[in-house]
Amino acid sequence: MTPPQPRWINALTKALSLPENKGQNVYQIATVENGIPRVRTQVHRDIIYPEGCPHLPILLTTTDARSPKVSQITATPRVEVAWWLQGSQDQFRIAGPVRFDRPGAGSPDDPGRGGPFLALRRMDQQNFDWEAKRRAVFDTMSAHMRASWCRPPPGSTMSAYADAKKWPATVPSLGEAESDEDRTNQEQALGNFALVLIEAEEVDWVQLGVIPNQRTKFVRQEDGSWKEEIIVP
């Protein structure tokens, strides 16, 4: 029997649909780099599920494959996301194992201490077409955003801000390149574009908009079902 969907998914979806949370589609993702903490803001793109598995949500965001977070996650394949919804005063902290998908990245079966891949393994078993997904997400991005993956590696040194004017400003979506330059840029951008796939394994939901405040912890069990606990805010 398929376990039911955890209650936090519905709570998150409902919170995101509130007018007061409009546009709050960013969260902060924490990683570890040589034992010290790192964190940056990312745009949330989607929540996906293996077919027939509403209990195994995966957060989808994207990155430049040359970014330092990629090597951090390769070394410690687990992240925690803090999603603060200012309008309704809800915080969702979502932690779990993480994987990249881009050509040649491989698909490690076991993230070790990152935690077990239940959802991603299931999608792999279902022969989910990750490359088609990657290209589809690439195409949903703005032309300006796509061009950001044609820059030199993120974090590398520049001599002046104005050097950025030499970089491509836009890259067309797939199938819409009109010049050789477009095609070259598109190939480069797509080559540097990676999906970040975060399996929710532990969720901590705090409701500061409710008096008295409420806080609930959800932990995924080995069989994929979720255990829910009321905890002190």
Place this chain on the structure above:
Amino acid sequence: MTPPQPRWINALTKALSLPENKGQNVYQIATVENGIPRVRTQVHRDIIYPEGCPHLPILLTTTDARSPKVSQITATPRVEVAWWLQGSQDQFRIAGPVRFDRPGAGSPDDPGRGGPFLALRRMDQQNFDWEAKRRAVFDTMSAHMRASWCRPPPGSTMSAYADAKKWPATVPSLGEAESDEDRTNQEQALGNFALVLIEAEEVDWVQLGVIPNQRTKFVRQEDGSWKEEIIVP
């Protein structure tokens, strides 16, 4: 000679004063727990400096001293803060060594791999009255917020949300307790209340509201001066 104030402080202050960033006084703080990343949203309270040292800023926020982040920071005394200003599309990532201040917490001279304490050591040498500061910050909090430090330890299990109705709902500011109950609650709240002091050592400022995007990295040097570098966004 005192080194000049780093340019990012002025940029941050200016960004915070913009009407489109109104109310964006929260950031996410990442820590490490047994090698895995943790992150949560915190309210920014203040930036403080040792006397005569505008180049040594310290971010001040607060916590319940019983919170898991306290043991995380004790084990790895370094954090990174991600401060996303949605209105102006600026991100400040601020990393550095961190310390708590509360009665009996002690003041480690050396946070080890957390990085050196330049600013906090200077304030200690100047005999800064941390306990007076802690009490003053406690008093700036709302009565409702102060009551949150009278709850059972954050994260501990409860049997029902309604149990929260038995907890004190408000705690008066210092000197304004009217009953024995007020005094008991106040003592408990103050005992669980700690300052979190983060020395800025590395700052990564991304300006996504500017086209082409700009990104600047600031690194504090051993003598307390700041090195600034333009990097690829």
